[in-house]
Amino acid sequence: MTAQLIDGNALSRHLRTEVAERAAALKARGTTPGLAVILVGDNPASQVYVRNKVKACHDAGLHSVLEQYPENLTEAELLARVAALNHDPAIHGILVQLPLPKHMDGQKVIEAIAPAKDVDGFHIASAGALMTGLPGFWPCTPYGCMKMLESIGYELKGKHAVVIGRSNIVGKPMALMLLQQNATVTICHSATRDLKAQTLQADVIVAAVGKRKVLTADMVKPGAVVLDVGMNRDDHGKLCGDVDFDAVKAVAGWITPVPGGVGPMTITMLLVNTLEAAERAAR
Numbered sequence: 001m002t003a004q005l006i007d008g009n010a011l012s013r014h015l016r017t018e019v020a021e022r023a024a025a026l027k028a029r030g031t032t033p034g035l036a037v038i039l040v041g042d043n044p045a046s047q048v049y050v051r052n053k054v055k056a057c058h059d060a061g062l063h064s065v066l067e068q069y070p071e072n073l074t075e076a077e078l079l080a081r082v083a084a085l086n087h088d089p090a091i092h093g094i095l096v097q098l099p100l101p102k103h104m105d106g107q108k109v110i111e112a113i114a115p116a117k118d119v120d121g122f123h124i125a126s127a128g129a130l131m132t133g134l135p136g137f138w139p140c141t142p143y144g145c146m147k148m149l150e151s152i153g154y155e156l157k158g159k160h161a162v163v164i165g166r167s168n169i170v171g172k173p174m175a176l177m178l179l180q181q182n183a184t185v186t187i188c189h190s191a192t193r194d195l196k197a198q199t200l201q202a203d204v205i206v207a208a209v210g211k212r213k214v215l216t217a218d219m220v221k222p223g224a225v226v227l228d229v230g231m232n233r234d235d236h237g238k239l240c241g242d243v244d245f246d247a248v249k250a251v252a253g254w255i256t257p258v259p260g261g262v263g264p265m266t267i268t269m270l271l272v273n274t275l276e277a278a279e280r281a282a283r
């Protein structure tokens with residue numbers, strides 16, 4: 001069997017067109033959705049990420065501002081900026097790019113963002129809303145994974161999903177989203193004794209570890225859906241995921257590539273959340 005690809009670029013194009021249409025409609029009613037992106041320091045990877053986020057906003061007709069600060073910005077100064085943006089009516093979403101410099105308490109900064117503007121979905125109010133099934137913002141990467149499953153018409157009810165990785169940003173919210181769709185969910189992590197025994201039982205596998213070849217072909221049940229959240233570099237410096245793609249695609253039923261899979265979906269769901277925040281504010 002050769003797996004079918006779930007194309008994150010194509011799905012993103014489709015969803016971003018929808019965002020642009022909804023944004024234009026909202027604009028016509030007097031509200032332009034606005035995202036503020038804050039970057040502290042000069043981490044080169046973060047600089048690329050925030051530039052891509054701002055460009056994606058621009059392309060979809062959303063207003064965005066990029067605030068860049070030097071590494072030596074104090075936590076109090078950053079908290080003051082977040083407080084000002086919380087009260088800025090032109091801004092519906094606030095994103096503080098992580099990681100923050102070591103002298104700052106990242107969680108404290110995230111908690112300072114008004115939950116109504118927490119388009120990253122990292123605030124404890126957002127996490128609590130996801131856990132209890134109440135309306136709130138879902139973290140963009142697992143939300144994008146759910147959209148990918150939806151795009152292939154995958155019915156999660158009664159299926160076994162295995163999530164590899166337990167981060168607050170991907171693994172834990174991913175498990176809750178799958179559970180909400182009535183999947184039976186197993187979360188695996190670095191202390192899991194027999195990862196292969198778990199993944200072989202899975203109808204859906206989400207690999208979100210940040211390490212190459214965490215998932216190899218012998219670990220996958222024929223026909224399973226494999227979503228690869230990893231963003232790693234191979235020995236030649238080429239972007240690759242957590243999944244041994246070439247081998248696993250011969251076993252899986254569906255698979256996401258890296259690049260061009262989950263990656264573009266993360267930014268797409270940021271646009272969706274920002275638009276949603278603006279639509280809620282305009283109600």
Ligand code: GUN
Binds near residue numbers: 095096098120
């Ligand atoms: N750093 C890496 N990924 C992310 C993300 O999705 N949001 C924020 N704020 N920082 C990140």
